[in-house]
Amino acid sequence: MNITIHPHAQARLVERGATVEEVIATVEGGKAAQADFDRTRFRRRFPFNAEWREKTYATKQIDAIAVQTESEEWLVITVIVKFF
Numbered sequence: 001m002n003i004t005i006h007p008h009a010q011a012r013l014v015e016r017g018a019t020v021e022e023v024i025a026t027v028e029g030g031k032a033a034q035a036d037f038d039r040t041r042f043r044r045r046f047p048f049n050a051e052w053r054e055k056t057y058a059t060k061q062i063d064a065i066a067v068q069t070e071s072e073e074w075l076v077i078t079v080i081v082k083f084f
Contacts, residue, residue, distance in 0.1 A: 002073035
């Protein structure tokens with residue numbers, strides 16, 4: 001599976017608390033669901049057990065919103081991260 005991360009999503013990974021590896025793992029192994037505007041949302045939870053913005057969380061959930069290109073690759077256009 002070929003996955004590309006759009007520059008918009010790439011620029012926001014650090015500020016939202018995700019890594020490129022986590023986003024790729026989310027697209028490859030996460031649950032897929034239909035999103036608005038003919039996009040696909042991939043969701044995956046990761047054990048976190050660390051501090052994020054001065055709070056400790058056990059789990060990190062990543063939503064990668066992607067579109068499939070004509071060449072059958074996934075283009076991740078944005079990433080949403082939630083901590084639990």
